[in-house]
Amino acid sequence: MLRIKDLNVSYNGIPALKGVSLEVREGETVSVLGPNGAGKTTLLRAISGLVHPQPGSSIEFMGKEIVGLPAASIVPIGIAQVPEGRQIFPELTVLENIEIGTARRTDRAEAKKDVLRMFELFPELKGREKQNGGTLSGGEQQMLAMCRALASKPKLLMIDEPSMGLAPVVVQRIFRFIKNEIPKLGITVLLVEQNTALSFAVSDRAYILAQGQVAMSGTVAELSRDQRVKETYFRGRTV
Ligand SMILES: Nc1ncnc2c1ncn2[C@@H]1O[C@H](COP(=O)(O)OP(=O)(O)O)[C@@H](O)[C@H]1O
Ligand SMILES: [Mg+2]
DSSP: OEEEEEEEEEETTEEEEEEEEEEEOTTOEEEEEOOTTSSHHHHHHHHTTSSOOOTTOEEEETTEEOTTOOGGGTTTTTEEEEOTTOOOOTTSBHHHHHHHTTTTOSOHHHHHHHHHHHHHHOGGGTTOTTSBGGGSOHHHHHHHHHHHHHTTOOSEEEEEOTTTTOOHHHHHHHHHIIIIITGGGTOEEEEEESOHHHHHHHOSEEEEEETTEEEEEEEHHHHHHOHHHHHHHSTTOOO
């Protein structure tokens, strides 16, 4: 579904991604792990058309090259991003935040129904349709950001560090949703996380980024057995 080859991205001449190649097949949940500054967010932003890769970089989605497409045309082809730090609109209501996700859909009647379906997926948001997004708790804002992305009816959902800054019980809720509900919707997932145990619990395969390069990749089963992964990425981490 998504095939990235030799992706290079620099900020002001300083490389952030160096020859990254990665693949996500339809129906998979694939994690990208790595410490702060490894280039995880840059990877998602390159896919979303928000940063511009260097010549020679290739990002194919459903068999079509998407490098160079304007960011505005990425959502309509079926790619949605739940950004790092949620980035919901605090002055807009919960309902308006979700409706923004449907802005580029042409099937308006179906889109309207999908907005209402979001409250079935996250009953926590029910009854809060008219509340401003900024008044929600961190966990509820994460749910809202997921709803906004899902309302665009994506084929591929990219989620950037959903566990960041949330209480463990809320993190469990979000990850149960990623593991159990998203596959039922027929959506493929590219998940960025720093918590190895959490992401392994919901993923089929993973890529470990270090300093802008893929340091390791494999199935979750393979990586879990790897001594380097155990020593470097599981220290002090629990599910
Ligand atoms: N807008 C930007 N301008 C300049 N440098 C940036 C910008 N965004 C990220 N970087 C740099 O690119 C590298 C990768 O950052 P990022 O993709 O945010 O990593 P991660 O999400 O893995 O923490 C870091 O060195 C970071 O400082
Ligand atoms: Mg990041």
